[in-house]
Amino acid sequence: MKKIVLLLALLITVAAVTFADEQKVEKLEKDLCLLYSQNCATRLENIQEKIKRLKGEIQKGERVYTPEELKKLQIKLKDAEETIDLLLRPQPSR
Amino acid sequence: MHEVERRMKQKLALTVVAAAVALFAAAPPTLAVEHDFHFAYNARAIVSNFDDGGCGPNFQLNPRTNRLVEQRGRFNYGGRISNELKLVTQFDVAFLWGDGFYGKDSLTLEENADRNKGGGLAADTVNLKTDALYVDYSLPAKPLSFKIGLQPFHDAYKATVLLGKAAGLVATHNAGDLQSQLGWFLLQAVPEKTRRSGNFIVLDEKYKVNDTLRVGGSYYAWQSDWEIRNVAGDTVTRQDGLLLHYLGVNAEANFGPAVVDGFFIYQNGTKFNNNTQTKQHVNAFAANVSGRVPVGPGTLRTTFLYNSGDAAPNKGGRNDFTGVVNADGMPENYFYYPEMLLLFINKYAIIDNRNVIHSPNNDGAGVIAGFIGYDHKLSDDLSVSANVGLAAVAKNNADRPGDYIGTELNGEVAYKINGNANLRLQGGYVYLGDYFKGSINGKTPENPYTTRVLLDFYY
Numbered sequence: 001m002k003k004i005v006l007l008l009a010l011l012i013t014v015a016a017v018t019f020a021d022e023q024k025v026e027k028l029e030k031d032l033c034l035l036y037s038q039n040c041a042t043r044l045e046n047i048q049e050k051i052k053r054l055k056g057e058i059q060k061g062e063r064v065y066t067p068e069e070l071k072k073l074q075i076k077l078k079d080a081e082e083t084i085d086l087l088l089r090p091q092p093s094r
Numbered sequence: 095m096h097e098v099e100r101r102m103k104q105k106l107a108l109t110v111v112a113a114a115v116a117l118f119a120a121a122p123p124t125l126a127v128e129h130d131f132h133f134a135y136n137a138r139a140i141v142s143n144f145d146d147g148g149c150g151p152n153f154q155l156n157p158r159t160n161r162l163v164e165q166r167g168r169f170n171y172g173g174r175i176s177n178e179l180k181l182v183t184q185f186d187v188a189f190l191w192g193d194g195f196y197g198k199d200s201l202t203l204e205e206n207a208d209r210n211k212g213g214g215l216a217a218d219t220v221n222l223k224t225d226a227l228y229v230d231y232s233l234p235a236k237p238l239s240f241k242i243g244l245q246p247f248h249d250a251y252k253a254t255v256l257l258g259k260a261a262g263l264v265a266t267h268n269a270g271d272l273q274s275q276l277g278w279f280l281l282q283a284v285p286e287k288t289r290r291s292g293n294f295i296v297l298d299e300k301y302k303v304n305d306t307l308r309v310g311g312s313y314y315a316w317q318s319d320w321e322i323r324n325v326a327g328d329t330v331t332r333q334d335g336l337l338l339h340y341l342g343v344n345a346e347a348n349f350g351p352a353v354v355d356g357f358f359i360y361q362n363g364t365k366f367n368n369n370t371q372t373k374q375h376v377n378a379f380a381a382n383v384s385g386r387v388p389v390g391p392g393t394l395r396t397t398f399l400y401n402s403g404d405a406a407p408n409k410g411g412r413n414d415f416t417g418v419v420n421a422d423g424m425p426e427n428y429f430y431y432p433e434m435l436l437l438f439i440n441k442y443a444i445i446d447n448r449n450v451i452h453s454p455n456n457d458g459a460g461v462i463a464g465f466i467g468y469d470h471k472l473s474d475d476l477s478v479s480a481n482v483g484l485a486a487v488a489k490n491n492a493d494r495p496g497d498y499i500g501t502e503l504n505g506e507v508a509y510k511i512n513g514n515a516n517l518r519l520q521g522g523y524v525y526l527g528d529y530f531k532g533s534i535n536g537k538t539p540e541n542p543y544t545t546r547v548l549l550d551f552y553y
Contacts, residue, residue, distance in 0.1 A: 037128055046513060046514045046552070046553035047132055047552070047553060048513065048514060049513070071177065072177060075174075075177055079130070079172060079174065079180065082182070083130070083132055083170055083172060084552075086168075086170060086182070086184050086225060086226055086246065087132060087133075087134040087168055087170055087184070087552045088134065088552070089225070089246055089248075090253075090257070090428060090430045090439075090440075090441035090442070090443070091246075091257060091258070091259075091428060091443075092428075092439065092443035092444060092445060092446065092447040093166070093186070093188045093209065093210055093223060093444065093445055094147070094148065094149045094210060094445050094446070094447045
């Protein structure tokens with residue numbers, strides 16, 4: 001039983017350290033707010049700024065992001081562009 | 095034996111928990127639903143002898159000076175569930191300041207809670223319009239996606255065929271530089287009352303040949319055997335009875351700093367004429383060429399549009415090209431491209447939909463129109479634009495003394511209040527042509543003018 005508890009504690013510690021480490025590295029290079037809606041608390045931006053930032057991040061390409069993450073950013077860019085089209089669609093209501 | 099089994103089970107359970115915790119901690123953060131809220135605000139204050147918050151042409155001999163303010167809010171919510179699945183919604187509230195309260199009409203006090211109302215004291219009226227309510231689903235690992243539900247549609251022909259919103263299904267396939275779209279919209283149907291309906295079919299192809307040339311082709315079909323009945327539902331007051339095919343090509347090319355684009359779209363089919371109660375064969379077309387080029391410190395824009403007309407709509411076949419109209423007979427196509435304020439609809443229109451030419455079909459007369467505009471950015475925050483538009487009917491079918499509709503001169507000064515808010519001052523004047531000479535009981539209507547102050551922002 002002791003062994004299991006020890007193993008569990010070890011696993012959690014290793015995992016936590018690995019995750020924290022990963023986050024530290026990612027924070028320097030990847031935009032976690034755009035990718036996973038993390039660390040966005042202090043960030044208030046309008047949709048034009050979001051598009052600009054998405055394009056900038058996508059340009060970094062595979063030097064920074066995995067193909068899966070790039071795909072995610074491209075989907076978000078398409079979403080944002082479609083949203084602007086909707087918000088500004090020219091049609092009077094009479 | 096039981097004790098050993100219990101311990102083994104406990105051990106197994108703990109191992110599973112440990113493994114799960116480890117996996118959770120080591121895995122990249124996963125997503126729940128991502129909520130995305132956006133908003134657009136528009137307001138226009140207008141002083142005009144033509145704009146009055148209504149719809150359609152508004153020619154008068156002695157027009158009064160109308161002063162009105164219209165306002166709109168668009169609420170956009172998107173919920174992305176995964177890379178494949180997204181919900182898109184947008185609703186809008188629009189009203190004229192001072193018009194309608196507690197579900198009543200401000201003038202007659204009739205209970206007519208309606209769209210575009212609720213701008214009066216107490217501001218209490220149901221006034222919500224659906225711009226979008228659909229699901230966007232992409233097949234995993236395949237370049238095929240579907241939009242299912244009520245959604246906006248903008249044709250590839252500068253909104254001369256259909257710019258509207260309708261319930262339907264649109265499939266989009268991307269294969270490298272070729273994008274194909276196949277869609278169906280149900281325009282009208284009341285299944286429990288009638289088997290009649292209106293439908294619109296879309297087949298759109300877009301191909302990027304290289305960095306300087308993009309081409310496209312389309313087939314649209316608009317079918318409607320819809321009947322408009324009286325309130326009791328026992329008498330048909332108007333009917334559509336049409337099947338129209340549209341075949342179009344479009345292209346956009348860069349020539350150095352200049353961009354030229356244009357289209358040609360041909361229409362063929364049959365439609366029912368409510369005046370003569372006969373079916374007519376339709377053979378018509380529309381064509382456009384536009385260009386943008388940097389000149390001096392700004393950009394010069396030009397546009398030309400030809401929409402074929404018919405000299406005698408109640409005789410023989412029909413040669414007037416027509417976009418889609420709704421069950422009320424009103425056009426659901428808006429040629430906003432040339433930046434006119436009065437000749438054609440303006441892209442910033444909120445409620446007021448007064449235009450000298452209500453749609454390129456122009457009551458069957460069609461239109462020949464040319465436009466030239468110039469945009470100049472004076473600083474990061476300040477820009478100015480000027481436009482001239484000239485229009486004539488393609489076929490004079492109203493026995494008017496001339497074909498020339500008029501010349502519009504307009505200008506805009508736009509000031510960026512901050513990153514996403516703009517204040518605009520616009521003014522426009524139309525010198526009516528001989529088409530309107532003596533058009534109201536032998537007398538000529540006054541030339542339309544408008545001045546508008548706009549505030550818009552979105553985030």
